[in-house]
Amino acid sequence: MADQVWMEEMRQVLDEAFRDRDRVAVRDVYSCASERIRLTADMLAHLNELPEGDYTRQEMTGEINRVIRDRGEQDTLGLLESPARIEAVEDTAEAERAVWDDTPLEALNPTPGPPQEGSPDFREAAPPAPERGDK
Numbered sequence: 001m002a003d004q005v006w007m008e009e010m011r012q013v014l015d016e017a018f019r020d021r022d023r024v025a026v027r028d029v030y031s032c033a034s035e036r037i038r039l040t041a042d043m044l045a046h047l048n049e050l051p052e053g054d055y056t057r058q059e060m061t062g063e064i065n066r067v068i069r070d071r072g073e074q075d076t077l078g079l080l081e082s083p084a085r086i087e088a089v090e091d092t093a094e095a096e097r098a099v100w101d102d103t104p105l106e107a108l109n110p111t112p113g114p115p116q117e118g119s120p121d122f123r124e125a126a127p128p129a130p131e132r133g134d135k
Contacts, residue, residue: 007078009038010064014057014080023054046071 013033017024030047033039049067050060065079 005038006043007080009033009036009043010080012036013039014060018057018060023056024060025054026050026052026060029060 010033013029013036017029017032026047030044033044033047046064046067049070050063055063061080065074068074068077068079
């Protein structure tokens with residue numbers, strides 16, 4: 001039970017630390033973590049073992065997991081999940097190949113499904129009406 005509390009608290013700490021930022025220093029994460037009453041000094045010691053510096057959330061999660069593995073606690077504590085990385089179509093290997101093959105990027109986008117119920121119908125705009133020459 002205490003292990004599950006630790007993991008949930010660490011997830012919340014990371015959520016709080018990375019709320020408005022892409023990169024966060026270890027000391028900022030430690031500061032957020034030290035304010036939590038459910039995290040013991042031993043649990044906070046995991047953060048002390050991280051190398052100083054700024055990390056993305058994925059990097060921070062990976063480093064915390066590395067410390068857990070180095071301590072041999074992965075079976076008792078478990079590991080933090082790394083959030084799935086969202087990648088723009090333009091940044092994928094398929095897009096790179098499409099550039100070389102002169103394939104339009106639109107071809108990489110998934111085919112749209114049927115319209116959802118209640119969504120408005122979109123139509124092409126009609127060409128402008130010819131102006132009348134009233135003289």
